[in-house]
Structures are given as structure tokens and as C-alpha cells.
Amino acid sequence: MEFIKYRIQKKDTLQSIAEGQNLSVQDLIDFHNQHSGITNVIIGNSLPIHLTHIMVSKEHIKKQKVKKITDGEKAVFNQKARYRCEQINTTRINGELAQFVEQKFQYLLKMDTVNTIGSVKREDYLKKVTPPVMMDVLHFIEETDNIKHNVLFTLGEDGQMDRILNRKELNKNWLEYKKSQMSLNPFIVELKKNNKDAVQELIRLGDIQFSLDAANEEEYRKDFFYFTCFNQYNVNDELKSVDFSFLSTVVPPNVVPLTLRYDTISEQNDILTVRMVAEYTLTDELEKNIINQYNNLHKPSIGFSYTQYKLVFRSKIEIDTKTKLVKTAVVKLKESIADNIENECNYSIKQLENHTPDEGS
Numbered sequence: 001m002e003f004i005k006y007r008i009q010k011k012d013t014l015q016s017i018a019e020g021q022n023l024s025v026q027d028l029i030d031f032h033n034q035h036s037g038i039t040n041v042i043i044g045n046s047l048p049i050h051l052t053h054i055m056v057s058k059e060h061i062k063k064q065k066v067k068k069i070t071d072g073e074k075a076v077f078n079q080k081a082r083y084r085c086e087q088i089n090t091t092r093i094n095g096e097l098a099q100f101v102e103q104k105f106q107y108l109l110k111m112d113t114v115n116t117i118g119s120v121k122r123e124d125y126l127k128k129v130t131p132p133v134m135m136d137v138l139h140f141i142e143e144t145d146n147i148k149h150n151v152l153f154t155l156g157e158d159g160q161m162d163r164i165l166n167r168k169e170l171n172k173n174w175l176e177y178k179k180s181q182m183s184l185n186p187f188i189v190e191l192k193k194n195n196k197d198a199v200q201e202l203i204r205l206g207d208i209q210f211s212l213d214a215a216n217e218e219e220y221r222k223d224f225f226y227f228t229c230f231n232q233y234n235v236n237d238e239l240k241s242v243d244f245s246f247l248s249t250v251v252p253p254n255v256v257p258l259t260l261r262y263d264t265i266s267e268q269n270d271i272l273t274v275r276m277v278a279e280y281t282l283t284d285e286l287e288k289n290i291i292n293q294y295n296n297l298h299k300p301s302i303g304f305s306y307t308q309y310k311l312v313f314r315s316k317i318e319i320d321t322k323t324k325l326v327k328t329a330v331v332k333l334k335e336s337i338a339d340n341i342e343n344e345c346n347y348s349i350k351q352l353e354n355h356t357p358d359e360g361s
Contacts, residue, residue: 004237005054005055005056005237006054007053007237008047008051008053009270009321009322012047013046013047014028028056031055032056036054053237075112075115075117075119075152076112077112077117078111078114079110079111079323080110082106082107082108082109082123083106083109083225083326083349084104084105084349084350085106085224085347085348085349085350086102087101087346087347088101088103088345088347089103090343091342091343092344093302093340093341094302094339094340095339099129099131100128100129100130101128101129101130102127102129103127104125104126105122105225106122106124106125107121107122107123107225108120111324115154116155117152117153117165118153118154118161118230120149120150121150122146125142125145127142136186136187136190137187139185139187143177143181143185144174144206147170147173147174147177147210148170150173151170151220152164152165152169153165153220155230158231158236159231159232159233159235160221160231160232161217163217164214164220167212170210171212173210174206174207178203178206182203188202224331224347224349228326228347228349229325229329229349233272233274233317234324234325234326239263239274241259242259242260242262243259245258246258249343250294250337250341250343251294251297251309254289254290256282256311258279258311258313259280260276260278261276262274262275263275263277265316270321270322271318271319271320271321273316273317273318274316274317274318274319275314275316276316277314278311278313280311287309290306290309294337298337298340298341302341306337306340307338307339309336310334310335310337312332312333312334312335313333314331315330315332326349326351327351328349329347330346330347331348332347333347
């Protein structure tokens, strides 16, 4: 029988652990004693001082998830937190700064840990951009992202988003925006004057993204907020390397296959610190495609020939072992054709200590 190792936290009791797993204390003890080994058995109704983990049946946990949340129904959330995030994107050409974008976000995150359901709502969005002409574009992105980032979803066994549950709501909000607000957006107003086809293409893409049968969970999973806050370290004690397809920002639409390695740095004072590092190897064919795309997109304006493709992608995350929620995180992504063009993104997340959701939120 498959089982998980529940890590015992400070102030945990057999009663609190059993309630958290929807078990009776006796069922919890019986299963643990059958699978723990003789030196870790529980005798009586108290946790042994030396015990660090309790064995819990995976099959039982699956059976407890009997509440089927369908589109439009409400989940009952037992974990809630607010986050402030900052994202700084820069583009440098021949070492000179060509573009700078600073964005700050606030999110409300809620979890139903019994049914492994997550909810994310973006509450605030602040932005600065150089050159300023890009500001209208960011206003449009803000309006569509307000629809996108109000999402309810299930989580898979890897801790990541598995299936969006409120597509009807997302579709309804998109249709209302398209009908009453989109045409008033300054970016769309200006685009209509010069390129009506581009406006229609944006509408078409929105119709696809927010359709009832969209399958764009992967798009959310690769967003830094979801990528960081919903990951394997939220649900598993043992971390493993995973494959990740990275869509190039310098030479799109090339996709660079990565292996993400997760390492536990430390665990103390109820905080688990994890490091993620990406590793990659370019095949001859992929590098040839990268060179061709560099020559098409950048060489005419930069002037210099292709040099070397480089990619750095790493993060450091602190997780509260009691709530399984991320406390802080930093992510660094730098992609470049060395000495010619470089895109860099620095992303940080911090859980707010003094601005937490009310029970009714």
C-alpha cells in the first residue's frame, strides 16, 4: 500500500494530525504502526518525542477527497495568504539598456487542502516602463490579466495546477470586457487607427484563451507566481528533478528543454528552504535554429554576428512547513546571445505578515 510521510510540526498532537487527515486517532495510530518499523511505533495516545514523521495511507487520503467541485461551486478554504510580488524585466543590446519594465503585484491565495483546490486572485498591479510608449500596452495586459488571475483550480500530485474549475466565470468576464471595456482601452483605440487586423487577432486570441474548452493550464503553471507557489515542495517530502520546456524570449519560437533540479538547503524553525537550478544542453539542431532566428530577428539592427547562447534560471524558496505555503521566494532568469542581446527577469515573492484575509474573504 502506498503511504506518505507526514512531517510532525511543533504543537502537533495525535488529535490535531488525525483531524487534519480526516481520520480517527485510532485509525491513524493503527496504520502508522503497521508501516513504521518497530522503533517508531506509537504506544498510547501521545506522540513519542523521537518521532519525526507519521505514516498516512495515500489511498485513504484519496477517499477523503469526496467533495467534487464543479464549475460554479464554492470550495471551503482552510489556508489563506496575501502576497506582494515584484518583477523587473530588462533588455540590453550591446550592453546598453534598451527597455526597462518594473511591475508589482498583490495576490490573494486560498487553499482547500482536503480537496487539493487552489484559488488565486490578483488584487493590485503597479507598473513603470521605459520607454513610456509601452505603458498603454501594459494597461491592456492589466485589464485582461484581471480576468485571467481570478481562477479556481485543482492541484495534481506534483503540487501544480491540474485543472481550471471556473471556466464559465472566466468566459463570462471576458465576454463582458470585450463588449463594454476593450474598445475604450487607449492601446486598442490607437491600434484600430493603424491596424484593425491586429485588433481582431487580439480578440481571437482572447476568445481562445477564455473559451469554455480552453486547455491552457500550462500557461498558468509557467507564470512565476503559480510556478513558485504551487510546486512539488508543497506536497512532497522528497524532491525530484523534472523536465521543463522553456520558450525563448530572445529567439522565439525556439523551445529550450531544461531539467529543473530541486535541492533542500535547510529546514529549521518551521521553514524549509529549497533551491531550484535549471540545467540544459543544446543539440546541434537546436543551436542551428537559434542562430538562424538570431540572424533574422536581431543581427540586422545589432550588427554583430552570433556568439553564444546562454541561459540562467534559478530560484530560492522558503516554505512554511506548518501551512505548506510559500513565505518568500526569488527567481532569476537571464537569457542572452552573449555580448549582443540579453533579456533578464528578476522576480520576488513575499507573504504579507500584517495583511491577511478575513475569514469571509
